[in-house]
Amino acid sequence: MMWVVWRQQRSIVVAFLAAAVVFALWLTITGQHEQSLWSQFLAAPCKGGFGVTSSESHFCQGLQSAIYASSHMDDVATIIGTIFAPLLGLILGVNAVAREIEQKTNRLAWTQSGSRSKWLASKYLTSVATIAVISAPLCLVLSWWVRASHDGARITPKVFPVSGLVEISYGAFCFVLAVAVGLVIRRAGWSLAVCIILFGALFFSFADQVRPHLVTPSVTSQQGSGIEVGSSSGFYSPSGAPSNSWFFYQGYEPVTTKGVPIQALLQKPTDAMYSCENKRLQESYCAHHLHLRFIEVYVADSRFWSLQLLEGGFYLGLAALLAGLSFLGIRRIKA
Numbered sequence: 001m002m003w004v005v006w007r008q009q010r011s012i013v014v015a016f017l018a019a020a021v022v023f024a025l026w027l028t029i030t031g032q033h034e035q036s037l038w039s040q041f042l043a044a045p046c047k048g049g050f051g052v053t054s055s056e057s058h059f060c061q062g063l064q065s066a067i068y069a070s071s072h073m074d075d076v077a078t079i080i081g082t083i084f085a086p087l088l089g090l091i092l093g094v095n096a097v098a099r100e101i102e103q104k105t106n107r108l109a110w111t112q113s114g115s116r117s118k119w120l121a122s123k124y125l126t127s128v129a130t131i132a133v134i135s136a137p138l139c140l141v142l143s144w145w146v147r148a149s150h151d152g153a154r155i156t157p158k159v160f161p162v163s164g165l166v167e168i169s170y171g172a173f174c175f176v177l178a179v180a181v182g183l184v185i186r187r188a189g190w191s192l193a194v195c196i197i198l199f200g201a202l203f204f205s206f207a208d209q210v211r212p213h214l215v216t217p218s219v220t221s222q223q224g225s226g227i228e229v230g231s232s233s234g235f236y237s238p239s240g241a242p243s244n245s246w247f248f249y250q251g252y253e254p255v256t257t258k259g260v261p262i263q264a265l266l267q268k269p270t271d272a273m274y275s276c277e278n279k280r281l282q283e284s285y286c287a288h289h290l291h292l293r294f295i296e297v298y299v300a301d302s303r304f305w306s307l308q309l310l311e312g313g314f315y316l317g318l319a320a321l322l323a324g325l326s327f328l329g330i331r332r333i334k335a
Contacts, residue, residue: 008100009092013130016088020134023084024141027077030070031148037067038150074151081142081162085135085171086203090195092130093178096123098191101182101333116330123179124323131171139167153244155304157207164304169312169319174199176319180326183333206311214310215303217248219260221293241298248297255293263297 045051046060097120142162146154154163161167177199182191220241241247251266252273269292276286287293299307 009095009127009130012088012091012095013134016084016091017134020084020138023080024138027081027141027145030073030077031145034067034070034074034150035148037063037070041067071149071151074149077145077149078151078159078162081138081167084138085131085167086174086199088134089127089131089171089174089176090178090192090199092127093175094182094188094192094195096127096175096182097179098182098186099188101186102188116333117327120179120327120330124176127175128172131175132168135168135171136165139165142167153246153301155244155246155299155301155307157211157246160207160211160307164308166308166312166315169315170199170203173315173319173322176322176326180322180329183326183329206314210314211307211311212248212299215299215306217260217297217299219295219297221295241296242300244301245298248299250294250296252287252290252292252294255291260297261295266295 040046041060041063042048045053045056046063049060050057051060139162143154143164146152146159146163152158154160161170174195178191178195181195181198182188185191185194218241240250249263249266251263251270253261253266253269269290272290273286273292276290277283
């Protein structure tokens with residue numbers, strides 16, 4: 001039965017495998033080019049800035065322009081990397097159940113010696129293994145590309161889905177989702193459309209509403225508002241949030257505050273601080289007079305793998321639940 005499942009999805013697997021190889025080659029070429037430009041820009045004489053002399057300034061500005069030009073396709077690469085495994089999972093899932101039921105080819109398998117549960121289990125094992133085998137190497141290439149291209153700190157929402165291994169859990173969940181929806185709708189096209197909507201809603205809702213609360217953020221106080229040049233993923237103020245952090249929000253709080261304040265609690269002291277500065281008083285004087293300090297709330301890069309494991313575990317747990325429901329539901333479908 002495993003061999004039959006493989007033959008049914010062989011063309012899909014070959015197509016996605018070829019696409020993964022081409023995409024990985026493109027990432028390697030563009031990543032090496034951007035890494036070379038950034039290495040020059042962060043080294044002397046630029047050191048992430050504009051140099052000292054006029055000739056150095058001209059050279060550094062040229063490097064900045066080259067970096068900007070080379071990064072114009074970074075967003076496209078991030079989008080492709082984010083949707084690759086989920087799309088593979090959805091197509092395999094729709095092909096595994098909804099298309100078979102729609103074309104009534106499932107009747108032959110269900111009337112043979114093998115049970116419906118074994119039929120479904122063989123599809124799960126073959127397809128999930130295929131998703132892992134194709135996606136895992138691509139995840140490693142994407143993780144390297146994020147660092148090489150300096151497209152963003154790996155823990156930030158922009159590149160978090162393509163910076164680790166959580167992409168594999170997306171793909172596995174999408175496959176199970178497509179199987180479950182296919183058992184209900186039994187039409188390949190409609191099943192795929194519904195699954196895209198469901199996964200998109202879950203993906204964006206989780207990223208916006210759940211992921212920021214999976215780990216406890218950190219707070220750091222900051223003095224002054226100088227700029228630190230040369231960061232690989234952005235420009236941060238000295239003594240503020242470390243580079244490569246996931247920045248949440250900033251503002252002024254009373255010096256007696258303990259713990260992590262919510263953003264709403266910073267509004268009143270921040271307004272008071274700005275009102276004081278509008279009177280043309282020094283920032284240091286206003287902060288001392290009002291007993292306030294400037295803080296930044298962030299999640300450090302050291303929490304990256306914790307977030308990856310928690311989010312991946314959520315999608316895999318949800319996939320396991322849907323798989324259990326699918327095994328119960330398949331017994332009630334008429335052949």
